[in-house]
Amino acid sequence: MAEQNKDIPLTYKGRPLRRKDNLIYYGSMADKYIIALQVLSTAKQGDLDVATKVSVQLQLTDPDLKSRDRVVKKSEKSNLYDAMDVGAIWLERALAGK
Secondary structure, X not given: OHHHHHOOOOEEOOEXXXXXXXXXXXXXXXXXXXXXXXXXXXXXXXXXXXXEEEEEEEEEOOOOOOHHHHEEEEEEEOOHHHHHHHHHHHHHHHHHOO
8 A cells, every 4th residue: 555655646725746855846847937935944843853954945947047146035834834835936936927
């Protein structure tokens, strides 16, 4: 059963999520923008590590740009929920052209 779940991509509000270590990418590389979330610090709550500081960046997906030139907006939030919330709003607005 675990192998079946591996084939199902994780999504949030209809857009794909990809995780690599402490980086989470939200959105599709086929679109003009994505959100990059980086967990900067964590704290233990029971057996779990919970994010206590998360960097949020709205980035262009253009591979010809340098990484620092891709960043359109950035912010820091105190938990992953707030970071995902603001990231989803930024991405929706950017892709809608607002």
